[in-house]
Amino acid sequence: MRNLIVNEWVSLDGVVQAPSDPDEDRSGGFEHGGWHGSYFDDVARKWVAENMEHAGAFLFGRRTYETFAAFWPQASAEEQVVARPLNAKPKYVASTTLEGPLAWHNSTLLKGDIPDAVAALKHEEGGDLYLIGSTRLAHVLIEADMVDEYRLMIDPVIVGSGKRLFQDHGALRRLRLVERLDTSTGALLATYARA
Numbered sequence: 001m002r003n004l005i006v007n008e009w010v011s012l013d014g015v016v017q018a019p020s021d022p023d024e025d026r027s028g029g030f031e032h033g034g035w036h037g038s039y040f041d042d043v044a045r046k047w048v049a050e051n052m053e054h055a056g057a058f059l060f061g062r063r064t065y066e067t068f069a070a071f072w073p074q075a076s077a078e079e080q081v082v083a084r085p086l087n088a089k090p091k092y093v094a095s096t097t098l099e100g101p102l103a104w105h106n107s108t109l110l111k112g113d114i115p116d117a118v119a120a121l122k123h124e125e126g127g128d129l130y131l132i133g134s135t136r137l138a139h140v141l142i143e144a145d146m147v148d149e150y151r152l153m154i155d156p157v158i159v160g161s162g163k164r165l166f167q168d169h170g171a172l173r174r175l176r177l178v179e180r181l182d183t184s185t186g187a188l189l190a191t192y193a194r195a
Helices: 042-054 062-074 077-088 114-122 135-143
Strands: 004-011 057-061 091-094 107-109 129-132 149-155 175-182 188-194
Touching: 004 135, 042 077, 042 149, 042 175, 042 188, 057 062, 057 114, 057 135, 062 077, 062 091, 091 114, 114 129, 114 135, 129 135
Parallel strands: 004 129, 004 149, 057 091, 057 129, 091 107
Antiparallel strands: 149 188, 175 188
16 A cells, blocks of 8 residues: 655745745735745755655645646756656646646546545555645645655744645644654754654
8 A cells, every 4th residue: 555645845833835936826915935945955955856756656736736737847957856756757636627638747637536536546556645735635635634654844934824734623643753854954854654
């Protein structure tokens, strides 16, 4: 059985919205986009590349899928360490507004109830499923208690507002620390699994 791994860049106060670019996601009046980039170092870059390489497939919500599909197929030579696995490996997209077939190579639109569709993917043969970005999809799968592991780059910044990985009305879920790496920028690379 495959594991479902939520892989996110998160601020110290739990915000995951628009980490990469000021205009990435301004929904809800969010004005702090691009808060994450200055926390990368060689350790973090290696960690991200290894996560991408070890993924068996990726899960996306519509917004993240559209953002990635517009960028990664045309990525620069320096970005190929991330682009290659994203472009080559299977991608599954949860959306009520997109219609198939999806343009990005090896992308499939999930049909029906999303937790049921993801449960079916978890029971298939293959490498682990990695969810990146896709806050709404993460909320659905966390609430359905389907997440096996969280791989978080926790940046030493308080963003103050924005979309958060964990909702206030969620259930108590105990985790255990599997791995922790420190970066030179103060960010922590933490892997948590079900306790």
